[in-house]
Each structure stands twice: as C-alpha cells, then as structure tokens.
Amino acid sequence: xxGRKAVFNQTTLIDTTPLPADIPAxxxxxxxxxxxxxxxxxxxxxxxxxxxxxxQCKTENPGKGEVECLKEGRRVxxxxxxxxxxxxxxxxxxxRARKGGRGPEExxxxxxxxxxxxxxxxxxxxxxxxxxxxxxxxxxxxDNNNQQLWQCRAQEWKLNKCVFDNLKLEKVIPDTPAGxxxxxxxxxxxxxxxxxxx
Amino acid sequence: MPQDLPPVxxxxxxxxxRNLPARGFRPSVLLMGVAGIMAFGFYKVxxxxxxxxxxxxxxxxxxxHLIPLLTAEEDRDLVxxxxxxxxxxxxxxxxxxxxxxxxxxxxxxxxxxPSQKSN
Numbered sequence: 001x002x003g004r005k006a007v008f009n010q011t012t013l014i015d016t017t018p019l020p021a022d023i024p025a026x027x028x029x030x031x032x033x034x035x036x037x038x039x040x041x042x043x044x045x046x047x048x049x050x051x052x053x054x055x056q057c058k059t060e061n062p063g064k065g066e067v068e069c070l071k072e073g074r075r076v077x078x079x080x081x082x083x084x085x086x087x088x089x090x091x092x093x094x095x096r097a098r099k100g101g102r103g104p105e106e107x108x109x110x111x112x113x114x115x116x117x118x119x120x121x122x123x124x125x126x127x128x129x130x131x132x133x134x135x136x137x138x139x140x141x142x143d144n145n146n147q148q149l150w151q152c153r154a155q156e157w158k159l160n161k162c163v164f165d166n167l168k169l170e171k172v173i174p175d176t177p178a179g180x181x182x183x184x185x186x187x188x189x190x191x192x193x194x195x196x197x198x
Numbered sequence: 199m200p201q202d203l204p205p206v207x208x209x210x211x212x213x214x215x216r217n218l219p220a221r222g223f224r225p226s227v228l229l230m231g232v233a234g235i236m237a238f239g240f241y242k243v244x245x246x247x248x249x250x251x252x253x254x255x256x257x258x259x260x261x262x263h264l265i266p267l268l269t270a271e272e273d274r275d276l277v278x279x280x281x282x283x284x285x286x287x288x289x290x291x292x293x294x295x296x297x298x299x300x301x302x303x304x305x306x307x308x309x310x311x312p313s314q315k316s317n
C-alpha cells in the first residue's frame with residue numbers, strides 16, 4: 001500500500017483550484033496514450049535536452065523535486081507540445097464507415113459517446129501540422145491493435161518518412177545491437193497478425 | 199509297440215520370434231529427422247526471442263521518452279493540489295502547519311472530496 005501512487009483523477013476527487021498566479025501556466029499535452037506512443041520517439045529526439053534537464057533536476061532534489069522542478073517541467077511540456085497546435089475532433093468514424101466492418105451508425109454512436117472533444121485533441125503541433133493524416137492513421141492503428149507497435153509498421157513507416165522529410169526528426173532506438181536492422185525497419189514482423197508489406 | 203520318436207533329422211525349429219516386416223525409416227534416420235525438426239524449432243524460437251527483446255527495447259525507450267512529460271504533468275497537478283490544500287488549511291486554521299518534520303514533498307495519501315459529486 002505504501003508504494004501506491006496517489007493519483008487523484010477520479011470523478012469525485014476533482015479539485016479545481018488553479019495554480020497560484022505567480023507560477024506560469026502551461027497548456028498540458030492533452031493527448032491520449034496512443035498519439036503519445038506514436039510520437040514518443042520524435043518527442044525524445046527533439047526534447048532530449050529538456051527531458052534530461054528535468055530528470056536531472058528531479059534526481060538532484062529528492063523528495064522536493066515536485067516543487068523545485070516546476071520550471072523544467074514546463075519546458076518539457078512546451079517542447080513536447082511543439083513536436084506535434086491543431087485541435088481536431090475525432091474523425092475515425094468516417095474512416096471506419098468507408099472501410100466497412102461494423103455498421104457505421106453503431107460506430108459513430110459509440111465513438112461519440114466514449115470520446116469527448118478534449119480527449120482526442122492530439123496536441124503535438126509540428127507533427128499535426130505536417131503529417132496529420134499519417135499521424136492519425138498510425139495512432140488509430142495503435143488504438144485498434146492494443147498499442148502493439150509491431151502491428152502498425154506500414155503506417156509507422158509512412159509517418160516516420162513524413163516526419164523525417166518535414167521535421168528532420170528520426171526514430172532511433174538506442175542500444176540496438178550493431179549489425180542488425182533496427183526492429184522498426186524490419187519488413188518481416190514475426191508477431192504481426194498481418195503482413196505489413198515492404 | 200515301438201515308442202514315438204522324433205522324426206529322422208530332428209524336429210523343425212520352433213518359430214517363437216515375431217516375423218513382422220520392419221516398417222518406416224531406420225531408427226537412425228528417424229533420430230536425425232527428429233533432431234532436425236527440433237533444431238529448426240529452436241532456431242525459430244531463438245529468432246523470436248531476439249525479436250521480442252528488440253520489441254521490448256523499443257517499447258521501453260518509447261516510454262523513457264515520455265516519462266519526463268508525464269511526470270511533469272503529474273507533478274504540476276500534485277503541486278496545484280498541495281498548494282490548494284495549504285491555502286484551504288490556512289483559511290480554516292489560520293496557519294499552514296505541516297504534519298511532517300521535514301521539508302520534503304510528501305505525496306498526499308488522502309484527498310478532500312467535494313460533498314457532492316462534481317461533473
């Protein structure tokens with residue numbers, strides 16, 4: 001129990017008091033897990049100095065980092081937001097209807113119910129600006145495939161190419177064994193349910 | 199009366215061994231075949247494990263890249279609640295007093311809930 005994280009975000013535990021005015025406000029990233037996972041390596045590529053700064057601050061202020069590292073934390077969030085400011089509504093239902101599958105009416109209804117407006121604003125500015133279609137396809141695929149990256153390589157390659165062409169951010173997995181194709185570039189994904197193609 | 203005697207030249211040998219045709223491959227060939235199948239299987243398993251390791255590495259690093267972002271957001275939220283708590287305490291008691299004999303930030307275990315459910 002002592003290791004339990006106190007994360008108070010249940011409906012009954014809402015405290016709406018804002019931060020004091022002397023602490024600068026920052027808009028939160030506001031993206032759900034799939035867009036974040038999809039953009040994580042680009043966030044890592046661009047924001048490494050800020051991320052390292054923040055983590056160093058947290059290490060140097062054990063037990064007080066939450067208060068001491070607010071400034072570094074704001075920088076981290078601002079940087080991550082800069083990667084990918086377009087607010088878009090969830091438009092997956094239309095794509096689904098085109099693709100077939102379950103009835104479009106049923107789909108549209110369920111999505112409208114589940115996803116509120118703010119939940120699907122994928123606020124990752126630059127990615128949204130240049131590669132919105134690819135980005136959305138990739139994280140929708142991740143959402144539909146239990147967030148397993150190996151199921152969505154085709155979409156990922158398109159996204160990576162677009163991001164590299166426009167933003168010069170590259171996905172690099174550190175510590176990959178030398179002389180091997182990095183896992184995200186392999187054409188053959190053993191564990192994929194479907195052939196992702198070349 | 200002459201007694202029964204064995205026939206001239208003795209009895210024929212009694213056939214007590216089974217006399218079935220030997221079906222299938224020779225044992226040595228079978229053994230080699232099984233060994234071959236096993237080797238192929240283990241080779242594939244090994245490849246699969248290597249691939250899983252790489253997939254795990256990818257997942258881990260994607261998380262590592264996100265951790266500062268998520269931690270920063272959570273910390274801001276915790277500090278916001280902490281400061282609001284202190285302000286509330288000051289308003290109610292006239293002074294903010296920490297129950298802890300240290301200046302460390304302690305993650306709150308309990309939270310004040312509003313009397314009615316908010317939307």
